[in-house]
Amino acid sequence: MADDLILDVQDVKKSYNGLEVLKGIGFSLRKGETKVLIGPSGSGKSTLLRCINHLTHPDAGKITLKGEEVVDSNIDAMRARIGFVFQDFNLFSHLTVLDNVRICQVKVNGIDPATATTRSHQELERVGLADKAEAYPAELSGGQQQRVSIARALAMDPDVLLFDEPTSALDPELTGEVVRVMQQLASEGMTMVVVTHEMSFARQAADEIIFMEHGYIVEQGSPDALFSGATNERTRAFLNVIAEHG
Ligand SMILES: Nc1ncnc2c1ncn2[C@@H]1O[C@H](COP(=O)(O)OP(=O)(O)O)[C@@H](O)[C@H]1O
Ligand SMILES: [Mg+2]
Structure with a gap:
C-alpha cells in the first residue's frame, strides 16, 4: 500500500428493502486529492458518502482509512477523522x-478548551467569518452557516472531508462564497470527496470526476477527459443536462 493512500473504498454494497442502491462501488483517494462525485438524483451518491463513516451501515465491502479498516468497534474514532459537510x-x-x-x-477530541477556542478562531478566519464568532446560526445567511460547518469540520483536523451537495440548499448568489472556500481547501492540499453539481468547481478543483448511476460507477476520469468527451453516453447526457440547467 502506498503511504499516501488516505481513503480506500472497496466493493461497497447497500440495499434498502430489497432494492440495491449501491451495487459494488470502489474508489480510493491519495493525500491531497479531490474527487468529485456526480450523477442523477437517486443514483446513490449520498448513500455512498454515508457508508464511508457508517452513518448508513454498508451491507458489504471494505472501507479503509490510512490503512485501518473502518468497523463498528472503532467507528467513533473514525468519524472524528472523517469530516462531513451536509447539505x-x-x-x-x-x-x-x-x-x-x-x-x-x-x-470528542479531548482538546483543552483554551486551545480549542484558539483553533476555532483560526478556522473561522480561514472561511472568512472571523467577525461572526459570537453570532447564532439564525443570524447568518445560508452561505455563512455552511462556511461555519466547514470550519467546524476543519477544526477536527480530519484525514478526509466529505461534502454532500454543500451548496444545493443555498440561493444561487450564496453558492459562490462556499465554492470559493472549497476551492481554497483543495488548493491547500485537503483530501476531499465532494458530491456537487457545481461543474465550475469540478473543472477547477477535481483530480478526478466519478459519474454514478443506478448504484454503479459508470465512468471516471480527469475533468479534461470528461468535459472534452465522456466515452459513456449516459455521462455525456448528464453533463449536457447540468450544462443547460446548472
Ligand atoms: N434511508 C433510506 N431508506 C430507504 N431508501 C433509501 C434511503 N436512503 C436512500 N434511499 C434510496 O436509495 C437510493 C439512492 O439514494 P441517495 O443515496 O440519496 O441518492 P443521491 O444522493 O444520488 O440522490 C434512492 O432510490 C433512495 O430513495
Ligand atoms: Mg444525495
Whole structure:
C-alpha cells in the first residue's frame, strides 16, 4: 500500500428493502486529492458518502482509512477523522458560531478548551467569518452557516472531508462564497470527496470526476477527459443536462 493512500473504498454494497442502491462501488483517494462525485438524483451518491463513516451501515465491502479498516468497534474514532459537510449545515441552533466550532474538539477530541477556542478562531478566519464568532446560526445567511460547518469540520483536523451537495440548499448568489472556500481547501492540499453539481468547481478543483448511476460507477476520469468527451453516453447526457440547467 502506498503511504499516501488516505481513503480506500472497496466493493461497497447497500440495499434498502430489497432494492440495491449501491451495487459494488470502489474508489480510493491519495493525500491531497479531490474527487468529485456526480450523477442523477437517486443514483446513490449520498448513500455512498454515508457508508464511508457508517452513518448508513454498508451491507458489504471494505472501507479503509490510512490503512485501518473502518468497523463498528472503532467507528467513533473514525468519524472524528472523517469530516462531513451536509447539505443542510446541521449546526446547533442554540450555540454561538464559536461554540459550534469548538464543541466537538473539546467533547470528542479531548482538546483543552483554551486551545480549542484558539483553533476555532483560526478556522473561522480561514472561511472568512472571523467577525461572526459570537453570532447564532439564525443570524447568518445560508452561505455563512455552511462556511461555519466547514470550519467546524476543519477544526477536527480530519484525514478526509466529505461534502454532500454543500451548496444545493443555498440561493444561487450564496453558492459562490462556499465554492470559493472549497476551492481554497483543495488548493491547500485537503483530501476531499465532494458530491456537487457545481461543474465550475469540478473543472477547477477535481483530480478526478466519478459519474454514478443506478448504484454503479459508470465512468471516471480527469475533468479534461470528461468535459472534452465522456466515452459513456449516459455521462455525456448528464453533463449536457447540468450544462443547460446548472
Ligand atoms: N434511508 C433510506 N431508506 C430507504 N431508501 C433509501 C434511503 N436512503 C436512500 N434511499 C434510496 O436509495 C437510493 C439512492 O439514494 P441517495 O443515496 O440519496 O441518492 P443521491 O444522493 O444520488 O440522490 C434512492 O432510490 C433512495 O430513495
Ligand atoms: Mg444525495
